[in-house]
Amino acid sequence: MPYLTHPEALDHLLSGEPSYRVDQLRQWLYRTPVLSASDMTNLPIHVRESFSDHLWPFAIEDEQVGDAGKTRKWLFTAADGAAIETVLMGYPKRATLCISSQAGCALACTFCATGQFGFERHLEPGEIVAQVAYAQAFLRQIGMPGVPDHLTNIVFMGMGEPLANLKRVTEALRRMIEEMKMSPRSLTVSTVGIVPGIRQLANAGWPINLAISLHAADDELRTSLVPINKRYPIADLEEAATFYRETTGRRVSVEWTMMDGVNDNLDQADKLAGIAHRILAHVNLIALNPTPLSEERASTKLHIEQFAAALKQRGVNVTVRDTRGKDIDAACGQLRARSGRTKPPPTVGLTIGPRR
Numbered sequence: 001m002p003y004l005t006h007p008e009a010l011d012h013l014l015s016g017e018p019s020y021r022v023d024q025l026r027q028w029l030y031r032t033p034v035l036s037a038s039d040m041t042n043l044p045i046h047v048r049e050s051f052s053d054h055l056w057p058f059a060i061e062d063e064q065v066g067d068a069g070k071t072r073k074w075l076f077t078a079a080d081g082a083a084i085e086t087v088l089m090g091y092p093k094r095a096t097l098c099i100s101s102q103a104g105c106a107l108a109c110t111f112c113a114t115g116q117f118g119f120e121r122h123l124e125p126g127e128i129v130a131q132v133a134y135a136q137a138f139l140r141q142i143g144m145p146g147v148p149d150h151l152t153n154i155v156f157m158g159m160g161e162p163l164a165n166l167k168r169v170t171e172a173l174r175r176m177i178e179e180m181k182m183s184p185r186s187l188t189v190s191t192v193g194i195v196p197g198i199r200q201l202a203n204a205g206w207p208i209n210l211a212i213s214l215h216a217a218d219d220e221l222r223t224s225l226v227p228i229n230k231r232y233p234i235a236d237l238e239e240a241a242t243f244y245r246e247t248t249g250r251r252v253s254v255e256w257t258m259m260d261g262v263n264d265n266l267d268q269a270d271k272l273a274g275i276a277h278r279i280l281a282h283v284n285l286i287a288l289n290p291t292p293l294s295e296e297r298a299s300t301k302l303h304i305e306q307f308a309a310a311l312k313q314r315g316v317n318v319t320v321r322d323t324r325g326k327d328i329d330a331a332c333g334q335l336r337a338r339s340g341r342t343k344p345p346p347t348v349g350l351t352i353g354p355r356r
């Protein structure tokens, strides 16, 4: 499978072929990805056919289109049955891809569909990069109406905690930056607060954006929503966020999922303002996309506006983000939940490659 092969070792796939074929294949995989090997027009037919059935390291198990064609969500299935969710969101001048770094997640945040299913396994660098390549190919070859024909932003906000899979995520980031030629500034890694991982990512040397999924501004509430907070409390997280900003020169953002009656009160706004000031962070508010197994519900529009106003009054830069894909279960883990998956399906008879 080409994407599961290290880019520097692609010649193993092309033994007996002239060496320039490796560069041609690398170009198709990373710079101008295509949905089918048959579209790799400068490669001989026998080469294209040699991997036409396994260009992608996953099959499409489900595909949903929402928001009048501006949101597309894929549930991919890897060869061992692991589920991978990817969401493409189109805007007039942007195309943002939300990718997964793990199949499932071990961190069990109470409001998250992925967390409610537990952990399957880490995704390999090639499985992470292939989500990006697939969406690039989709935008170039099929496209979304009124949306750029290429990705402008990649966010690690799908299934899994990227910093719990840091070695593979770092290699995936390297391929995006060095092979796909993406600007590090267009990449955002989101974390619920794996403090050592934040420091290691800072030391990787790329000016990548860091988003901290905070959701609560005191340790008692945060630990009840995000259990890893017990290990890495807010004070440690603030120190790591400051280290990240000072090391990379990138401003950190704070993500805050608005939950009705849970974290949308003035006391939380007050404490959140203090944190945002101390770590010089921009705050993004987003209404919870409710999941079937969770008791939490989204804050009302009025409460979100009041919460945003309270933050602004306290001098915080705040944005209320729109929720995409309400009509298609677009929150991470929801498509998998809807498919009825509680564990990986058997691999026998699995079709590798996109079912289009």
Ligand code: SF4
Residues within 6 Å of the ligand: 105, 106, 107, 108, 109, 112, 113, 114, 115, 116, 158, 159, 160, 161, 192, 332
């Ligand atoms: S919110 Fe993120 S870290 Fe928490 S359970 Fe869900 S995927 Fe894991």
